[in-house]
Amino acid sequence: MKEDFLHYVWQYKKFAFPNLTTVSGEEITIVNTGQYLKQSGPDFFNAQIIIGHQKWAGNVEIHLKSSDWYLHQHENDDHYNNVILHVVWEHDTPIFRKYNSEIPTLALKSYIEQDVLKQYLSLTSPKSWIYCENQIASIDQFFFKNWLERLFFERLERKAIPIEELLQETDNDWESVLFYMLAKNFGLNTNGEIFLKMAKSIPFSIIRKERFEVENLEALLMGKVDLLPMDAEDYYAKDLHNRSTYIMQKHRLKKTFVEPVQFFKHRPDNFPTIRLAQLAMLYHKRQNLFAEIIATHSMEDFYKLFEVGVSSYWENHYQFEKESPKKKKQFSKSFIDLLVINTIVPFQFTYAKSQGKEISEQLLRLMETIAPEKNIIIEKFSNFGVNSKNAFETQSLLQLKNNYCNHSKCLQCALGIQLLKK
Structure with missing residues (x-):
């Protein structure tokens, strides 16, 4: 189990909404799960949640275990003072803010939809090369092409960085x-x-x-x-x-x-x-x-x-x-x-x-007019049913492998999320 799976579950509401309670038994009603920040500080910003009879607006932090709060030393960080709900896979200890007020905790383990959990375990099962190697060829081609475009421009943005650094060194001498x-x-x-x-x-x-x-x-x-x-x-x-x-x-x-x-x-x-x-x-x-x-x-x-x-x-x-x-x-x-x-x-x-x-x-x-590149990564994708017709597709697949697959970022990848939705 990885924390990014819990981020996915919370962001896309893949858990049973009715009858949610905190670990101490208070009823929870989720008005808004918040905005997924993907940066330093709490995971979800500006959530709205009713706990008991009190409506709260603030941030949500997600961990595998409640004790991870202390492992990451959030109790000493002012950025976490506005956390209104601590969402975890399993609860193992009460959590307190910097000034000793307890944070309500939701343990998702009992509420996650079993089909979602089964798909996640299938997606992250042992692999020979990438986790979705046996499923990637089944993804809708229109959806796949859209994700390749996003990957292509991510790669271009990365390649632009050394050019921009050299421009600074040369006072913009192109x-x-x-x-x-x-x-x-x-x-x-x-x-x-x-x-x-x-x-x-x-x-x-x-x-x-x-x-x-x-x-x-x-x-x-x-x-x-x-x-x-x-x-x-x-x-x-x-x-x-x-x-x-x-x-x-x-x-x-x-x-x-x-x-x-x-x-x-x-x-x-x-x-x-x-x-x-x-x-x-x-x-x-x-x-x-x-x-x-x-x-x-x-x-x-x-x-x-x-x-x-x-x-x-x-x-x-x-x-x-x-x-x-x-x-x-x-x-x-x-x-x-x-x-x-x-x-x-x-x-x-x-x-x-x-x-x-x-x-x-x-x-x-x-x-799209340039012949596809030939290298071991492109050859491997071909072995799993993903064939490239041009350099746009090979550049996108290189970005996919190097920046997502190699770092197990399945739940930050549109293909991984699509497979979970099946």
């Missing part, structure tokens, strides 16, 4: 923050944080000044992550090393390096050298990148926007001084999909919010 977020995502999971630190160590004003020569951008980015060989015989490596030294001196940049980048377990097209060469070419070719990204709303146009490759040297190299068969090394569609999902959509969402604009439907339509 172009700088876009560069930081793109750099992070170019690094993927392995090198993402390293690329982000690298990008933040370079004032974006320098990117603006140096982007007219792609070699200067390569020298700057690769020099900052210590990818330029010191004693290379390769002419291009020597040139970038010299350019890096000159640019660092010209702009008075510190030579301290961030952590070493990782090549291990990456396919060659994802080597940090190639991703940085692509990032450099992107900022060389698209000198109004911020404006273009804000103005682009279809995947077809995003594929065109990111239709850039690498400088000629990297067409037949994956690493310095190691020649390979020639390949243009343009962005793959799957990589552009990842950029749009993880960087551009959260960025457009945050920017629109800052401008007071509503673009929710536009972002939903865009995400």
Whole structure:
């Protein structure tokens, strides 16, 4: 038994209303169960309850056992002085407010509807992956889609937080923050944080000044992550090393390096050298990148926007001084999909919010045109009958698994509540 189940029972009135009494035998009539706050302080605010012949207005606190009141030290907290009813699963001790007045207690164990209890026990029975794994595919699809939309925007709000934090750091320099977020995502999971630190160590004003020569951008980015060989015989490596030294001196940049980048377990097209060469070419070719990204709303146009490759040297190299068969090394569609999902959509969402604009439907339509992501979580949902048709659905399912299922928040999840109502 968990406390959130009692919250659900009280909020949705899933107990026998007639003949309620306190543990001391006083008759209870519930006029209003109150507002569920989901924050610090009592659980339900502004309830109205008749106890005996006295009508009370105030707050309701819910615990599994009466003694939890003292376990949580509510007797010393002024926020709980206005509690008019203590609702518990089982009563094990009388409860007093800070100034020794006793709080009436309702023990719900005897009043909860048995069908509700049975459904709850079924929902929280042993699982192999998530609690509702054997029931989730039975949920009405219209209802499921509405919950996925809510989850999608919850995930967007979470992804907006680091963008907003970077905006505070840069005095609302949107172009700088876009560069930081793109750099992070170019690094993927392995090198993402390293690329982000690298990008933040370079004032974006320098990117603006140096982007007219792609070699200067390569020298700057690769020099900052210590990818330029010191004693290379390769002419291009020597040139970038010299350019890096000159640019660092010209702009008075510190030579301290961030952590070493990782090549291990990456396919060659994802080597940090190639991703940085692509990032450099992107900022060389698209000198109004911020404006273009804000103005682009279809995947077809995003594929065109990111239709850039690498400088000629990297067409037949994956690493310095190691020649390979020639390949243009343009962005793959799957990589552009990842950029749009993880960087551009959260960025457009945050920017629109800052401008007071509503673009929710536009972002939903865009995400519905992107192929579904492939990972172990999405595969597991598929095994239990929940198949994804697009990236909107996979992003929503990731939010569901990571923020609800992993924390056993079944009774804060619309799907869990729907299953309880069956």
